[in-house]
Amino acid sequence: DIQITQSPSSLSASVGDRVTITCRASHDISNYLAWYQQKPGKVPKLLIFLASALRSGVPPRFSGSGSGTDFTLTISSLQPDDVATYYCQKYNSAPWTFGQGTNLEI
């Protein structure tokens, strides 16, 4: 199975900061990479798919990039509402593995 490694596991930043989270696949997954946001006590929410396509309604400060094995989620200007755990997920084939998560704090 393809392994997904997400880093860092936790991150503290200030309002207005540019934040980057990375996700690495052990083998080429093309651009079949998604990002989810899970706010405290809430269910995960799909933010980005196809590595860089923003789901409707997601603020444009969120962006995704990458292909093959290396991917990034960037928040251009961190807002208090962005406090959450972020997960990447591969979906080129089963198993559709999630990363270990990045806990983002302000």
Added chain:
Amino acid sequence: QVQVVETGGGVVQPGKALRLSCAVSGFSFSDYGMLWVRQAPGKGPEWVAVIWHDGISTYYGDSVKGRFTISRDTSENTVYLQMNRLRVEDTAVYYCVRDLGRLRFLGLAEYWGQGTPVTVSS
């Protein structure tokens, strides 16, 4: 709007069985694949089972293969997860989720229910 509502969770002893139900509305049920995803306390989500929109193809995670069965009833707009021979490590919140793809499975968890907790303990 899309609604996904899980029921059936609870506390059960190891080795016992439990059936989860997921009632959906707000979309054409027979057009979408449905998933069960679980999340143990303090852990990331884990795909448990998938059933394609045709109700024929299914997928199971290695940790539940041979013990869990996913099914769907189009007349009731409901998805089920039959969980047999439960283990302590199956303890988690179980989410029913609709896939993003219409008439083709994409592997993207778009609409999530609020989850139903399952605790396996003696």
